[in-house]
Amino acid sequence: MIFLYAFLVGGLICAFGQFLADRFKLTPGHIVCLFVVIGAALDVFALYDRLVNFAGAGAQLPIMSFGHSVMHGAMEAAETKGILGIAGGMFTLTTVGITSAILFAFLTALFFKPKS
Amino acid sequence: MKTNQYTRVIKKHEAKPSYFKNMATAFFFGGLVCLIGQSFLWLYVHLFNVAEETAPTYMLVTLILIASVLTGLGLYDQFGQVSKAGGFVLITGFANSLTASALEGKSEGIVQGIATQMFKLAGAVIVFAVLSGFFFGLLRYFLVQLGIAPALDHQTVTFLMEVVR
Numbered sequence: 302m303i304f305l306y307a308f309l310v311g312g313l314i315c316a317f318g319q320f321l322a323d324r325f326k327l328t329p330g331h332i333v334c335l336f337v338v339i340g341a342a343l344d345v346f347a348l349y350d351r352l353v354n355f356a357g358a359g360a361q362l363p364i365m366s367f368g369h370s371v372m373h374g375a376m377e378a379a380e381t382k383g384i385l386g387i388a389g390g391m392f393t394l395t396t397v398g399i400t401s402a403i404l405f406a407f408l409t410a411l412f413f414k415p416k417s
Numbered sequence: 418m419k420t421n422q423y424t425r426v427i428k429k430h431e432a433k434p435s436y437f438k439n440m441a442t443a444f445f446f447g448g449l450v451c452l453i454g455q456s457f458l459w460l461y462v463h464l465f466n467v468a469e470e471t472a473p474t475y476m477l478v479t480l481i482l483i484a485s486v487l488t489g490l491g492l493y494d495q496f497g498q499v500s501k502a503g504g505f506v507l508i509t510g511f512a513n514s515l516t517a518s519a520l521e522g523k524s525e526g527i528v529q530g531i532a533t534q535m536f537k538l539a540g541a542v543i544v545f546a547v548l549s550g551f552f553f554g555l556l557r558y559f560l561v562q563l564g565i566a567p568a569l570d571h572q573t574v575t576f577l578m579e580v581v582r
Binding site: 304308310313320332342358371380387394395397399406409416 | 508516546
């Protein structure tokens with residue numbers, strides 16, 4: 302069942318992004334930044350957690366989950382270190398994603414020829 | 418007066434974006450990628466015995482790798498054109514923008530080209546993630562102190578129990 306929910310939720314988020322692109326003439330960059338902010342905002346009252354529980358990868362793959370995990374790491378560190386933890390724990394959960402993205406991007410750029 | 422008329426005429430003949438068709442395309446391809454991600458999650462938990470808490474991270478890394486290689490082969494651009502928003506809203510789009518910018522700068526060398534230009538598009542995402550994470554984090558921190566917002570739930574991995582079932 303979670304496979305169906307992943308398909309539906311992930312698809313709906315993408316359709317919403319496409320609607321914003323068509324209706325307000327936004328570039329992909331604008332939409333991605335907006336989605337990151339929305340993801341962080343939805344975590345204030347732990348709403349995005351419910352979506353992750355409900356849809357699994359359908360909620361973890363959209364870029365909203367990047368803002369969500371930034372918030373999550375910050376709150377986790379804030380529990381022990383207070384306000385300083387918000388700045389300190391921000392990237393604890395997203396490090397693996399960012400590191401692998403940089404690593405793979407660098408290696409790909411090194412070994413492939415640009416197509417244009 | 419004349420320019421006013423002109424803009425009105427232009428507006429009448431402007432091609433209207435077909436909202437429904439574009440949204441359906443984005444829905445289908447975005448959902449498909451999420452389905453693939455969920456399948457990887459299932460595969461890692463059931464066949465490779467990865468711990469349930471770390472399986473999502475492995476899944477994200479796998480899709481980032483796939484998106485990077487597809488960008489290197491020049492296939493992700495085609496996917497992005499076909500799938501509309503399904504190509505850039507997901508984390509694969511983030512990996513694609515990093516790799517595409519790095520490839521673009523390759524002719525200028527490793528330091529000045531690949532490394533410097535890698536974050537040309539994706540840097541904005543990081544900036545907004547930090548800004549929103551800090552301000553919303555501050556907000557949630559004080560709301561938790563006041564007892565309005567819920568404290569952090571450490572059981573966010575419970576969704577994987579459903580995968581196992």
